[in-house]
Amino acid sequence: MTTPTATASPRRWDPVVKLTHWTIVAAILANALITEEGSSAHVWVGYALAGTLALRLIWGVIGPAEARFSAFPPSPGRALAHIREIAAGKRSEHASHNPLGALMVYAIWSVLAVIIVTGVLMASAPAEPRGEPGAAPPAATAERLEREEHEEGEGREGGEEHEEGPLTEVHETAVNLLYVLILLHIAGVVFEARRSGRRIVLAMLPGRR
Numbered sequence: 001m002t003t004p005t006a007t008a009s010p011r012r013w014d015p016v017v018k019l020t021h022w023t024i025v026a027a028i029l030a031n032a033l034i035t036e037e038g039s040s041a042h043v044w045v046g047y048a049l050a051g052t053l054a055l056r057l058i059w060g061v062i063g064p065a066e067a068r069f070s071a072f073p074p075s076p077g078r079a080l081a082h083i084r085e086i087a088a089g090k091r092s093e094h095a096s097h098n099p100l101g102a103l104m105v106y107a108i109w110s111v112l113a114v115i116i117v118t119g120v121l122m123a124s125a126p127a128e129p130r131g132e133p134g135a136a137p138p139a140a141t142a143e144r145l146e147r148e149e150h151e152e153g154e155g156r157e158g159g160e161e162h163e164e165g166p167l168t169e170v171h172e173t174a175v176n177l178l179y180v181l182i183l184l185h186i187a188g189v190v191f192e193a194r195r196s197g198r199r200i201v202l203a204m205l206p207g208r209r
């Protein structure tokens with residue numbers, strides 16, 4: 001156990017960890033705030049998110065020591081021990097995510113995987129067998145256009161809401177869970193930065209090693 005001060009050794013993240021972190025953040029923000037749900041932009045951003053997450057997961061096997069899964073195993077036991085350390089005012093340094101942070105990282109990745117799998121399944125679902133065969137737009141776009149036409153026709157009056165399939169429901173629930181995890185993650189980062197005196201946010205920014 002060491003007792004770091006404001007000059008405690010900085011955490012080091014390689015460029016792949018930094019780039020994938022901020023790309024994932026950007027993709028989530030884009031799909032949560034900018035793209036229209038189910039639009040082709042939403043789906044393309046989703047594929048970019050999937051590719052970025054895949055890259056980070058591969059990096060967890062072949063990347064440098066701090067980026068590897070072996071540096072931050074998901075361990076509830078270690079996370080509990082870490083909470084006890086916090087309660088006792090003890091501080092230990094971790095080259096990678098601390099055990100509590102590690103659980104959060106795996107939780108975020110798992111929820112992202114659910115969002116991606118349900119999103120890709122919805123996007124690749126066959127279009128309604130209507131109109132010219134072969135000239136159908138992508139399934140998600142077709143479905144959305146159809147729903148929008150329907151909603152416009154109905155003047156969005158209460159009552160008739162479109163039936164949400166189980167995939168949509170799982171996608172939406174996972175998205176809401178992701179928002180909760182993100183809030184906890186940011187609170188955790190702020191807490192850890194203040195507690196440890198280590199500049200962990202700077203360490204995740206470009207150009208800092």
Ligand code: HEM
Pocket residue numbers: 027028031032037038039042043044045046047049050115116118119120122123140143144164168171172175
């Ligand atoms: C973390 C990033 C994402 C966020 C925040 C997000 C958010 C949402 C939300 C709120 C909906 C509306 C659900 C509803 O109708 O109740 C939606 C729908 C949809 N999303 Fe995502 N999504 C994300 C990632 C993805 C990915 C990775 C894909 C696929 C590659 C995808 C494909 C779709 C499709 C096809 C729909 C249309 C569902 C429908 O029309 O019923 N999304 N998304």
Ligand code: HEM
Pocket residue numbers: 011017020021024025026028029056096097098101105108109182185186189200201202204
């Ligand atoms: C959409 C929002 C966010 C998501 C989904 C997210 C997700 C993640 C994930 C998955 C990791 C693990 C990185 C890896 O090992 O590859 C991580 C680490 C980290 N994130 Fe975020 N993040 C978000 C927003 C932020 C924001 C806004 C900040 C700045 C305050 C931030 C600061 C950090 C830091 C400092 C770490 C490293 C923690 C450590 O040193 O153990 N994140 N984040």
